[in-house]
Structure formats: C-alpha cells, structure tokens
Amino acid sequence: MEVKEIKVGIGDLNIASPPDKLITLGLGSCVGIALLDNINKIAGLAHIMLPDSNGFTNQNNPMKFADKAIPMLVEKLKQSGADSKYLKAKIAGGASMFSFPDKNPVMDIGARNGAAVKKVLQEMRIPILAEDLGGNSGRTMIVESDTMKVYIRTVGREIKEL
Amino acid sequence: MENSLNEIQIDALREVGNIGAGNAATALSQMLNKKIDMTVPKVNILPFENMLEAMGLEEDMVIAVMLKVFGDAPGNILFVMNDETAKSITDMLLTGYEDVSEEIYYSVYQEIGNILGNSYINAICKLTGLSLLTSVPAIAADMLGAILSSTFIDAEQYSDYVLAIDTNFIQDGKEKGTNFFFIPKPGSLKTILNNLGL
Numbered sequence: 308m309e310v311k312e313i314k315v316g317i318g319d320l321n322i323a324s325p326p327d328k329l330i331t332l333g334l335g336s337c338v339g340i341a342l343l344d345n346i347n348k349i350a351g352l353a354h355i356m357l358p359d360s361n362g363f364t365n366q367n368n369p370m371k372f373a374d375k376a377i378p379m380l381v382e383k384l385k386q387s388g389a390d391s392k393y394l395k396a397k398i399a400g401g402a403s404m405f406s407f408p409d410k411n412p413v414m415d416i417g418a419r420n421g422a423a424v425k426k427v428l429q430e431m432r433i434p435i436l437a438e439d440l441g442g443n444s445g446r447t448m449i450v451e452s453d454t455m456k457v458y459i460r461t462v463g464r465e466i467k468e469l
Numbered sequence: 470m471e472n473s474l475n476e477i478q479i480d481a482l483r484e485v486g487n488i489g490a491g492n493a494a495t496a497l498s499q500m501l502n503k504k505i506d507m508t509v510p511k512v513n514i515l516p517f518e519n520m521l522e523a524m525g526l527e528e529d530m531v532i533a534v535m536l537k538v539f540g541d542a543p544g545n546i547l548f549v550m551n552d553e554t555a556k557s558i559t560d561m562l563l564t565g566y567e568d569v570s571e572e573i574y575y576s577v578y579q580e581i582g583n584i585l586g587n588s589y590i591n592a593i594c595k596l597t598g599l600s601l602l603t604s605v606p607a608i609a610a611d612m613l614g615a616i617l618s619s620t621f622i623d624a625e626q627y628s629d630y631v632l633a634i635d636t637n638f639i640q641d642g643k644e645k646g647t648n649f650f651f652i653p654k655p656g657s658l659k660t661i662l663n664n665l666g667l
Contacts, residue, residue: 317517317618318629332527333614336622356622368629404619405535405607416622445615447528462530462611 315339318371320353320380322387325453332447334400336417338373338424338440339448341397342380342433343455344389350452351380351389357416358423373423377431396428397457397469399439399448406443417441437469474658479512481667482634482658486510488596489589490636490649496588497638500581501561506639514632517621524549524648527614534582535620537604538590541664542657545624546586546603549616550578551646579606585649597664624652632658 308326315321315331323329329352331339342351353376357363360372369375381391401421421440428435439446439459447460448469457469474482490507498505513520521527532555536546550558559577563569583606590601609616621631634651637644653661 333612333618335612335615335617335619337618356618357627363627365628371627402615402619404609404611404616405533407537407604407607414623417619443609443611445612447612460528 315352315354317354318356318368318376320351320370320376320383322349322351322380322383323450323452324349324387327452329450329452330447334446334448335402335404336400336420338398338400338417338420339446340373340377340380340424340428341448341450341457342377342384342389342394343397343436343450343457344384344393345395345455346393347389348452348455349384349387349389350450350455351384352448352450353377353380355420355424358419373420373427377424377427377433381431381433391431391433394433396433396435397437398424398428398435399446399457399459399469401440402442402444402446404443404445439469474512474514478662478667481662481665482512483510485593485596485661485665486512486634486636486651489592489634489651492588492592493585493636493649494638496584497581500584501558503561503640508637508639508644510634510636512632513635514630516629517618517631520631520633521614521617524617525551525613527612529613530610531613531616532578532608532610533616533620534579534586534606534608536582536586536606537623538601538651539604540601541599542593542597542601542653542660544651544653544657545620546582546589547616547620547648547650547652548582548585549613549648549650554646575608575610579608582606582608589649589651593661597661599660599664620650620652625654626652 311327401417449458
C-alpha cells in the first residue's frame with residue numbers, strides 16, 4: 308500500500324491512519340501538536356500559531372489558536388474511531404527564531420504558544436509523552452501513524468525521534 | 470482596512486517601497502562596489518502559503534536578518550538571502566581576509582541587513598515625515614517557513630491574508646536570491662497613507 312504524506316499547513320490540522328504519515332514543515336514560533344491513539348492506531352497533528360482565541364473578533368479559522376485547535380483535533384480523531392482516554396500528546400516548536408538582546412518575555416510568542424498548548428492538554432487530561440519546545444531553531448514534525456512515532460527535523464542536525 | 474486598499478493607495482505604497490528600496494540598493498551597491506538594481510516593489514496581500522511559495526520551499530535553508538521598526542508606523546524589516554547569495558556577498562566584502570570564522574560571516578550579514586534596513590526606513594521617514602526607529606539587527610540561519618511565519622506573527626499579522634512590501638535586488642541583469650520585506654503592523658499602512666494625504 309502506498310504511504311501518503313499528509314501535509315498540515317499553518318493554522319491547520321489533520322488525522323491519519325496506517326500506513327499514512329502526517330507532516331508539518333518549518334515550525335518557528337508556532338507549535339505542532341501530535342495526538343496519538345496507540346490502541347486504535349490513529350494519529351492527529353495540529354499546527355497552531357497563537358495561544359488564545361480570546362480577544363480576537365476575526366475567528367474565520369479557529370485552527371490557528373491553541374485553545375480551539377486541540378479540542379477540534381480531539382473531536383476529529385474521535386469521529387474516526389479514536390478513544391479520548393487513550394490519547395497521548397507529543398509537542399514541538401515554540402522557538403524564537405531571532406534572538407534580540409532586549410527580549411521581552413511577554414512578547415515571546417513562541418514561549419506563550421508552548422505554555423498555552425501545555426495548559427490546554429492538561430485541562431483535557433491528555434498526557435504529554437515528549438516535548439521539544441523553545442530554542443532558536445525551526446523544526447519540521449513528522450508523525451508516523453503505523454509506528455506511532457514522531458520525528459523532528461532541524462537544520463544542520465540529524466533527524467531525531469521525539 | 471488593509472485588504473481594502475484602492476489602486477491609488479497601492480500605487481502610493483509601491484512608490485514608498487520604491488524609494489526605500491532604491492536607497493537600500495544604492496547602499497548595497499556602494500558596499501559591494503557593483504551596480505545593483507532592484508525590481509519594482511510589489512505590495513503583496515496574499516495568503517501566507519502563497520507568500521512563501523513565491524520564495525521557495527518551507528524547509529529551504531536561508532539566512533535572514535530582521536530589524537524591528539518602532540515609532541509612528543511600526544513593523545518588521547526582513548532581509549532574506551539564500552545560502553549561495555549570502556556567501557557571494559560576504560566573499561566580495563571580505564576579499565583579502567583568510568580563515569574567516571562563522572561569527573564574522575554572521576556579523577557581516579547583520580551589518581548588511583542593518584544598512585539596508587536603515588536606508589529603507591530613512592527614505593520612508595523623509596518622504597512621509599513620520600518618525601521611525603529600528604532595533605539592532607537579529608540574525609537567523611534556518612528554514613524559510615519558520616523564519617517567515619515567525620516574522621509575520623511578530624508583526625501581529627494573524628489574519629489569513631498577510632501583507633508585505635517586497636523587493637528583489639538585481640545584479641548583472643539577474644535577480645539575486647534575495648528578498649527584502651517591509652512587514653507593517655496593523656494600522657501602520659494607514660498612518661503612512663494618511664501622511665501622504667491619501
């Protein structure tokens with residue numbers, strides 16, 4: 308069977324069953340959230356760019372926001388046969404690509420994205436198996452639905468399993 | 470408002486970009502002692518994916534210098550070079566030096582970005598009478614997608630369409646692998662246009 312590589316864009320989410328893979332390219336300050344159901348063999352991936360939808364009047368695309376995208380992804384997984392009690396998360400991203408000497412933590416959107424994703428997962432009682440957050444490097448995230456493994460690719464380094 | 474610019478306003482912004490980038494091209498040309506031209510700036514209002522597609526692939530390795538713009542019309546300046554172009558520019562500037570460390574290369578890139586960005590911003594200030602200041606330059610050598618998305622998000626451009634004034638430099642009749650962006654924060658274009666009486 309041919310393995311499909313399903314691309315998840317910015318402010319986008321999708322799910323995959325074996326043997327397909329999910330991939331999201333070039334996470335900077337954005338965060339990629341892989342949700343895995345190892346029992347029913349189904350995986351999901353979301354790529355969020357902002358921590359919180361509160362205060363935004365334009366919510367044409369709720370998948371941009373951590374607080375909206377994660378519940379949506381869980382719902383989509385459940386519709387395709389996943390059981391929320393088996394869901395586990397692996398997350399990566401939230402870098403600050405440019406390091407300014409006058410860095411203001413309030414303005415560090417990468418760190419805020421990472422914190423928001425963790426908070427939402429905690430509230431939904433989804434355990435985080437692994438995380439690769441922060442730093443100054445862009446990341447590509449690959450989710451294999453048949454092995455339930457997540458890989459991270461960064462510039463100038465070997466691909467590694469998360 | 471930013472999605473509903475009329476033809477005259479887009480023309481005016483293009484002209485602002487033209488004068489800014491013209492100044493920047495002159496600065497680059499003086500640094501390199503080579504004739505550098507530029508393309509007519511584009512005022513792009515595009516879905517983020519299309520903005521990226523026009524430049525390359527998400528995982529393309531690029532060198533980018535970013536300057537934050539503060540003052541009346543805040544935003545970000547982003548100067549992106551592909552690896553090859555970056556190397557050729559620094560090689561021209563560092564002729565005669567041997568065993569140049571990576572740190573020196575990065576310092577040169579930052580300084581190029583600094584000079585280009587400030588020539589651009591100074592031209593806009595003179596033209597519009599606005600007061601604009603830039604931060605020190607910051608550099609990243611990384612994936613195009615990660616750099617571009619983070620820069621737009623940093624400029625508070627969160628909507629499905631992103632806006633940038635984009636110029637390419639030309640040398641020996643060929644477009645160099647460079648993109649120079651002014652990425653305004655929401656409201657900044659309105660301020661620029663108001664000051665031009667449009």
